[in-house]
Amino acid sequence: MNNRNGSHPDFLHPDFEPGEFDRVERQLRRALAEDTRRVHPSHRLEAILHEAHEAGPVSATGGSGSRRWLVPVAAAAAVAALAGGLLWSNQDDRVEPAPPVNSGPTTIATTPSISGSATGPATSGQSSSSAATTAPTTGTTTPGQSRTMALPVYFVGPVGDAKPTYKLFREFLPGTVTLPATDEAKATAALRLAMNAQPYSNTDGYLQPWSGTRVTSVRVTQDRITVGLSNGGPPAFDRETQRLAVQELVWTAQAAVGKGTIPVRFEVPGQGSLYGSLPTDRDYNRPAKDQLWKDLAPIWVTSPSRDQVLPASKPVVVQGQAIVFEATVSWQLSRGTTAVKNGHATASIGAPEQGSYSFELGRLAPGDYSIRVFETSMKDGTTVTAEKTVAFSVR
Numbered sequence: 001m002n003n004r005n006g007s008h009p010d011f012l013h014p015d016f017e018p019g020e021f022d023r024v025e026r027q028l029r030r031a032l033a034e035d036t037r038r039v040h041p042s043h044r045l046e047a048i049l050h051e052a053h054e055a056g057p058v059s060a061t062g063g064s065g066s067r068r069w070l071v072p073v074a075a076a077a078a079v080a081a082l083a084g085g086l087l088w089s090n091q092d093d094r095v096e097p098a099p100p101v102n103s104g105p106t107t108i109a110t111t112p113s114i115s116g117s118a119t120g121p122a123t124s125g126q127s128s129s130s131a132a133t134t135a136p137t138t139g140t141t142t143p144g145q146s147r148t149m150a151l152p153v154y155f156v157g158p159v160g161d162a163k164p165t166y167k168l169f170r171e172f173l174p175g176t177v178t179l180p181a182t183d184e185a186k187a188t189a190a191l192r193l194a195m196n197a198q199p200y201s202n203t204d205g206y207l208q209p210w211s212g213t214r215v216t217s218v219r220v221t222q223d224r225i226t227v228g229l230s231n232g233g234p235p236a237f238d239r240e241t242q243r244l245a246v247q248e249l250v251w252t253a254q255a256a257v258g259k260g261t262i263p264v265r266f267e268v269p270g271q272g273s274l275y276g277s278l279p280t281d282r283d284y285n286r287p288a289k290d291q292l293w294k295d296l297a298p299i300w301v302t303s304p305s306r307d308q309v310l311p312a313s314k315p316v317v318v319q320g321q322a323i324v325f326e327a328t329v330s331w332q333l334s335r336g337t338t339a340v341k342n343g344h345a346t347a348s349i350g351a352p353e354q355g356s357y358s359f360e361l362g363r364l365a366p367g368d369y370s371i372r373v374f375e376t377s378m379k380d381g382t383t384v385t386a387e388k389t390v391a392f393s394v395r
Helices: 023-038 045-055 070-088 183-194 198-204 239-257 289-294
Strands: 107-110 145-158 166-178 215-220 225-229 264-267 299-303 308-310 316-322 328-335 338-346 355-362 367-376 384-394
Touching: 145 183, 145 198, 145 239, 166 183, 166 239, 166 299, 183 215, 183 225, 183 239, 225 239, 239 264, 299 367, 299 384, 316 328, 316 367, 316 384, 328 355, 338 355
Parallel strands: 225 264, 308 384
Antiparallel strands: 107 145, 145 166, 215 225, 299 316, 316 355, 328 338, 328 367, 367 384
16 A cells, blocks of 8 residues: 555565666665665675674765665665575575685785795784785775685584584684685685684684695686695595595685585696595586585574674674584683673574574673583483584674
């Protein structure tokens, strides 16, 4: 039913015409609605919200060159992104969202080609290049310069407190990408981070299965991602760990490129295998949707991210992915060594598929915290079969 102005009651409808909005806004709404129908969206809500936060508040009065119609259009875009996330919620994680990263202005630096030797990942909020200089985000860039951006990275890490079992954990870390940020450049930067787990070995127990190996090249086509390695890796791990080490590169490369499950093949000079047992004359890929448990850790915490600083003025929301029995996870919030809150949450779907979970911690007093999300054995209810802990701060 229309209101007294003759407009549709739903402000997101492309034909909505409130009296204070002009013809330009209506045209933008129709264009947005038309574009949305033609697009298959991915998980972009977190990135949109982060970018909006970094851009600062929009004046509701139109000051500083802004227009009032930008606010509802931005809201409509956010809702469209949310709808896209829901559409993708039961599909493979093909396009990785960029989470909030504690960063200042975009970092630009003149660096050698990205196909050189591996570099260690920087802590969230820190520059990945000691030679970097701060530059505005606007203006032109020159090939050979680099930019720090959030990249999806997979690591081989321990699961639970029983006998050592290893699976893949995903994190978003700041990486240095040579401009222009091509698929090859992003994949190479992300692979470098994945192959250097040393900064997180003591805190998270991540393995370093590619010690002494570096990425020499990356080529991306519609049909294949080809990764060149300096050697096939040290044959010092058991067969399953070797398989997971290869898969961490497969998942990382595919996620960084963000164009689906493109098969990955490896090239090693003078060698026909990885770790002396896994052939290089075949393609590698992610497992099927109902087989993700073979590669992925049962519990991820995706928000807050590692060492993220959150505002004390807003409630803290924990989000993540889980492959757990009856879709149930437990959690414990600690401040220092003291547990301050605990509870349970339910994922969107249970094992063997990967579901999403979310729970709110409320507003927290300023301080340093850690959130631990875990699953206990269905046999005894006490043994921790899977867990993940992430440190964050409130200021």
